[in-house]
Amino acid sequence: MSAVTPEPRPKSLMLHLDGVDKSFKRGGQSIVVLEELSLKVPTGEFLALMGPSGSGKSTLLNLIGGLDRPSHGSVVVDGQSIDSLKSSELTRWRARNIGFVFQFYNLMPVLNALNNVALPLMLTNLSHAERRKRAEIALGIVGLGHRLKQYPRTLSGGEQQRVGIARALITDPKILLCDEPTGDLDRASARDVLDLLQVLNRDLGKTIVMVTHDPQAAECATRILHLDKGRLIRESGSGANP
Numbered sequence: 652m653s654a655v656t657p658e659p660r661p662k663s664l665m666l667h668l669d670g671v672d673k674s675f676k677r678g679g680q681s682i683v684v685l686e687e688l689s690l691k692v693p694t695g696e697f698l699a700l701m702g703p704s705g706s707g708k709s710t711l712l713n714l715i716g717g718l719d720r721p722s723h724g725s726v727v728v729d730g731q732s733i734d735s736l737k738s739s740e741l742t743r744w745r746a747r748n749i750g751f752v753f754q755f756y757n758l759m760p761v762l763n764a765l766n767n768v769a770l771p772l773m774l775t776n777l778s779h780a781e782r783r784k785r786a787e788i789a790l791g792i793v794g795l796g797h798r799l800k801q802y803p804r805t806l807s808g809g810e811q812q813r814v815g816i817a818r819a820l821i822t823d824p825k826i827l828l829c830d831e832p833t834g835d836l837d838r839a840s841a842r843d844v845l846d847l848l849q850v851l852n853r854d855l856g857k858t859i860v861m862v863t864h865d866p867q868a869a870e871c872a873t874r875i876l877h878l879d880k881g882r883l884i885r886e887s888g889s890g891a892n893p
Contacts (some may be wrong), residue, residue: 664727665826665858666692666715671724673710673881684710685881688724697852697859699869702878708862711878712828715860717745729825746771750819754831756811758803758818764790765799768817789817793847809840816847827851829861833868845871 673685685707692698700708713719714726717733726734728748736744758767769786777785790796793813803811812832819827829848833841849871851857861872869875877885 663694664691665694665696665729666690666860667725667727668711668714669725669727671714671721671726673707673714673719674722683881685714685721688881688883690876690883692858692860694729694858695852695856696874697849697872698861699872699875700860700862700878701864701866701869701875706878707881708878709830712830712860712862715826716749716751716828717741746774747822748825750822750824750827752812752816752819752827752829752832754834756803756808756815756835758811758814760803763800763802764795764806764814764817767803767814768821771818771822785821786817789821790814792820792851793817807840808836809843812836812840812844813847816844816851820851825858827857827859829859829863831862831864833863833865841865841868 668688668690671685671688671690672683674681674683676682688707688711700711702708710719714721715728717728717736720734724734725732731744733741733744759770762770765783765786768789769782772782772785775782787796787799790799793816795810795813795817798806798810801810803814806814816827816832827848832848833844836844845868848859848861852859852873859872861868863869875887876883877887
């Protein structure tokens with residue numbers, strides 16, 4: 652009797668947006684930003700979102716990260732319906748589950764790299780020594796273990812973004828949300844940051860959703876989706892990681 656090859660187990664869903672609308676009131680008018688948007692992102696995927704300015708990319712990131720709520724529809728992250736959480740519950744959930752990486756780094760200029768990275772742990776019950784240890788580990792992961800005491804002004808743009816990524820990693824979040832993470836970097840520094848994101852996705856299994864205008868940056872993802880006028884209009888490419 653020939654052996655039966657088992658069917659591969661399907662990946663679990665990290666993100667599931669179902670029929671999401673988002674609109675804002677402005678001058679007595681309702682401005683629609685996202686419309687009937689549905690999206691599934693498997694655990695461990697590196698997803699790139701592209702589209703023109705005003706297409707709703709950053710709004711979509713904010714909904715996934717619990718910084719905003721949908722006008723209609725549902726947002727489920729790792730089995731948790733986050734749009735039903737109270738504000739205090741959402742704040743705690745976001746601190747445990749989401750890491751944010753910004754275009755302009757958002758580092759505190761009066762703090763060195765170590766203390767910038769440790770900031771998300773300040774509201775925890777961890778001791779100072781444990782916070783420092785975790786920050787050192789996070790900076791080591793992004794290749795800056797030798798730059799612990801440097802201040803943002805003494806770091807290059809690429810190094811500052813690496814500090815930002817270390818800060819996003821320090822709580823061991825399920826998802827990294829990256830909003831134009833290479834938009835303020837030269838090509839070489841951008842390549843280093845993208846290589847790092849690929850390592851975090853491939854080796855640490857982090858689910859990553861990245862907004863970008865750069866087609867070369869998007870090619871580092873495992874899937875590329877295009878938005879226009881608040882709708883997902885098409886999928887392109889298979890990205891760099893099969």
